[in-house]
Amino acid sequence: MGVRGLQGFVGSTCPHICTVVNMRELAEQHRNKYPGCTPTIVVDAMCCLRYWYTPESWICGGQWREYYSALRDFVTAFTSAGIKLIFFFDGMVEPGKRDEWVKRRLKNNREISKIFHYIKSKRDQPGRNMFFIPSGLAIFTRFALKTLGQETFCSLQEADYEVASYGLQHNCLGILGEDTDYLIYDTCPYFSIGDLCLESLQTIMLCREKLCESLGLHVADLPLLACLLGNDITPEGMFESFRYKCLSSYASVKENAGKKGNIILAVSDYISKVLHLYQGEKKIEEMLPLGPNKALFYKGVTSYLLPGQKSPWLVLKPKGVITENQMVSLNPESKQEDPMCIDPEFKQEVAVCTNPESMQEVPMCTDPEPTQEASMCSDPDSKQEVPMCSDPDFKPEVPMCTDPDSKPEVSLYTNPESKQNLPSEIDTEFNLEALMSAQPEVKQEDAMEMEPEVKQATVVSESEILKVARMHHVHSESYLVYNIMSSGEVECSNTLEDQLDQALPSQAFIYRPVRQRVYSLLLGDWKDEASTGPVVKEWFVYPGNSLKHPDLVRPLQMTIQGGTPTLEVLWLSQEPAAQARRLDTLLACFNLSSSREELQAVESPLRALCCLLVYLFVQVDTLSLEDLHAFIAQALCLQGKSTSQLMHLQLDYINSRAVQLGSLLVRGLTTLVLVNSACGFPWTTSEFMPWNVFDGKLFHQKYLQSEKGYAVEVLLEQNRSWLTKFHNLKAVVCKACSKENRRIVGRTHWNSHYSVGGKGDRATAPTGRAPHTAIPGSHGETRVQGEECGKRINAQTPPSFQGVIRVTSPSLISKDSS
Structure with a gap:
């Protein structure tokens, strides 16, 4: 997470950036400065899970009573100091971040293999150095915090962007998390969760102004620095040769800074002495070796720009100079179209994000022709890479813009346990396209593996229904429902599963028939004899899955007396x-x-x-x-x-x-x-x-x-x-x-x-290899060759799993899924 090497650099080379602060004292100062305003801290919950999980035992599935008690103590410590907490959770993986997500999941798989090896050899729980958070911790933490009366939001885009935006727009006391991206965003102060002493509410504040002073930069230069060093959008290797050129010409190398620290100093020195010198005379692409990664670079820089902010490094074509093929409609219910802005010498389209108050334009771009060097670029067919939509009547940063104390009354059915009302954005002018990016078309190689009638999952057309799904998602009351309806794409992270265990199928397969019936319920309107329905992209982690492609899973019809209700x-x-x-x-x-x-x-x-x-x-x-x-x-x-x-x-x-x-x-x-x-x-x-x-x-x-x-x-x-x-x-x-x-x-x-096959969709375990090794998606997505091979696979694959598009080679059935 965050900027490559920046966390270590701050701790070793620039410790003066870190200041010990007491949040109880800061809250008192805030109250004196802003009478009548409750000091509020925005919490990046995903960064805090490891800090919150204090129970000694973690290997057995979770000590949930202990964990709930720890969360209650955490909340009490802040509320007793008069500090309000607002919690944000990741609500989805943005397409441009999928490669990074996959990389981390595969790394976790290797760690899990080591954990099971340790258990089998020692018959004991590994030390905290091998700690792996219990399955479902993030999901159930949302509900625990809601039960404790806390405002809890699930993001509609990258969570750190929504956290930073909320902190800036609501004049918050600070952000609590553990992500160096919060040093890059120009937002409220950033506090470290890892250094928090709960009893005293003392922690470390990382100051971006002091960081800039040490590096000779302006705050507006930090997004540029982050992209040149590498982050979740711009791969570390993208500017590797550029960084080493900077290092080779850097005259003030420090021995105590280490290799990465000196690279940060060298790149900062280049920005302050070379790029600043020609800024205004030359455009950034003339001063940097952007090459085919120009769009990805622009996307990386703009990802740090909060509503109302702009970057001095981005030069846009004057508004009004547009052509017909540069128009894009952001609201399917509106005939108004918002222009695309293009840099005079930048041939790729840059979608404009217009802040409704400032009317400043912020480019949002994607690389339509990603190269190997830019392997983390989002799917070129995907429409989901726009961090902030431009409809001036719609604010996608719902949780950040909604007054926490406001309670609009909307008469819609909702979770009877929920104490939070529908967001005020649910109205007749709701911008649906901002919520529902069109699902990418199935690629040619995927289509070859499908039956002709298979259709990609499409969004539900009923706007009111989608608004309700979005509301439950934003307020952390549902799980995966909005993702299924808006994009037809879902994911599930790692689970403590032994890849060498031949007796138990993976949880991804055991619960797949349930998910398939939910897909049928949510995607609806395809139940005719000529159609087998849409498919949903599943990015579920299980042993043997390379995650190079998602599993394409069909809905599964269910029988309900009286018919399936709408x-x-x-x-x-x-x-x-x-x-x-x-x-x-x-x-x-x-x-x-x-x-x-x-x-x-x-x-x-x-x-x-x-x-x-x-x-x-x-x-x-x-x-x-x-x-x-x-x-x-x-x-x-x-x-x-x-x-x-x-x-x-x-x-x-x-x-x-x-x-x-x-x-x-x-x-x-x-x-x-x-x-x-x-x-x-x-x-x-x-x-x-x-x-x-x-x-x-x-x-x-x-x-x-x-x-x-x-x-x-x-x-x-x-x-x-x-x-x-x-x-x-x-x-x-x-x-x-x-x-x-x-x-x-x-x-x-x-x-x-033991028996082969089984009734209905049962995940039967035949003698020999467990059924999940014959399930589609593993071992590099090898296609079945020949009719007989298909029969051999299906003989050991439960019927519901046959609804998955990709299948693996039967020759792999007898191999370990490592």
Whole structure:
């Protein structure tokens, strides 16, 4: 994250940039300077997850009660000092950042392999130096903060841009995070979360003005410096030769600065002495070796320009000199068109972002012909790379521009638990195109792997429905719903999964049939015999997936008594019968309609967990009776445990399979968030929050006991009331599974229980290789050659997985997915 090498440079070469401050004292000064204004700190939540996760145990799936308690302490420390917190989370991966996202995910895969190797060899949790945040931490942190009464936003673009914009526009006390990009943005002060002492509210403030003073630069030069050094938009290698030329001619090399530090000093020296000298006489592309990367460079610089700001390094063609092919419509409901601005000698189009107040133009450009050198450039066909849209009536920075204290009243159905109202931007002049970038056309090589009738996912046309989806997204009430509807593209980061485990499929495949039914629900209007529906791009991390391409996944139709309800009914209807329709739809997404009565009889908060367990055990044949006992026992025992008791719980050893099962269940809970929000919130979110139904260490303890053959009474700690509930829950799960011809047996019966194929969309594990190694998307996207090869693959691939477009070579089935 941030600018390459800048964090180390600041710490080693320019420590005077870092100032120890007390935020309680700064808040008091702010109140004196601005009477009646509450001191507010904008929090980049994604930067803070590691700081917030303080529980000692992290390997077992998450210590959620402890984590929730830590978050509560964090919030209390600031509120007691009279400081308001505004939290921002990443809401999507911008196309131009996909390569960087993939690079980090593959790096995480290597780290996870080391973690499982350590567990198997040591039977213990690795040290904090190998710490990997529990699955779903970011998702559930949003809901935890909302439960704690905090304003929590999910970004519509790059989160750090929205954080910096909010801080600037609302005169905030500062930004709390750990990203050197906040030194580059010309916004409010930047505080380090890593150096925060919660008891005293003392931390380090990094001053961009002092940084400029040390480098001989102006604040307006910092975006230029960031792009020349390399960041998430301009690859580090793009200006590598230029940086070394600067270094070779730099006369003030410092021994204590190190190689990267001296490069930063040399590039800054070149900007201040050479570029400043000719600035105004020559354009930036005449002074720098931009070459074919000109558009990418411009995009990098403009990505740091907040609303109302401009860069002295960007020269634009005077307004009014435009041609017909330079026009672009930003609002499909409006006939007005906003011009594209083009530099006189810059042949590529530069989309203009117009601030409605300042009317200053900011170029937003993409490289239509990315080269190898600019490998991180976004898809040239994608329309999503514009950070700020130019419709003067629409402010895409919704969370930054919305007055936190304002409470507009809009009569739309929303999450009954939500205490936040719809944003004021939901009105008749809503700019849809700013939300829904057109999905890129399927590339030629992808089309060769599709059946002719396959269509790319398209956005939902009903504007009101999309507005509601956007509102839930912005206010962190949903998960993936808006992404599916607006772009047809979703992603899921790494999960603690053992790539050498041949018995358990990846969570990406286990929950794929559920996601496919959600796609059917959200994308709709394709259910005719001549069409197989659109496809959704899935960037899901799983063992063996190179992430060179997304998996193209078709929706999966589901059967609901009375027909599938529309999104208007699910999301907007206030009729009493609508709630029953929402529940019917949720159960249909898990293919559990036949067990509605039994599941409804289960008390909260175990009802949602029971639904998830039924789905898991139907889906995965290698889950045993012992696994079921462990899942149910931990859920019941959790109800009687205090946070302190869970914290001091000790484990005899760590089991790698139990680690994977813990992560698998938590990913199931995140899937419940998706389904529940897509279906109009038939269940309250508290029913599937992990701190109410799951504790990783407690589950691990019950798993180890169950594996050793302990009696149910021992698992339940001799609690008679829990014993009754245990048998009732077990009966519900087993009965529901039997309706799908799935008989849950103990491990002693496994050898006779394995089977190839399976009913419905079950992720059956045949003898030999686990099914997920035959799933599309892994091993470099190798295409099947010949009809017979296709038959061999499909024989081991569950029917729902056959809805994925790409397939792998069957010769890879017998290989490890490393």
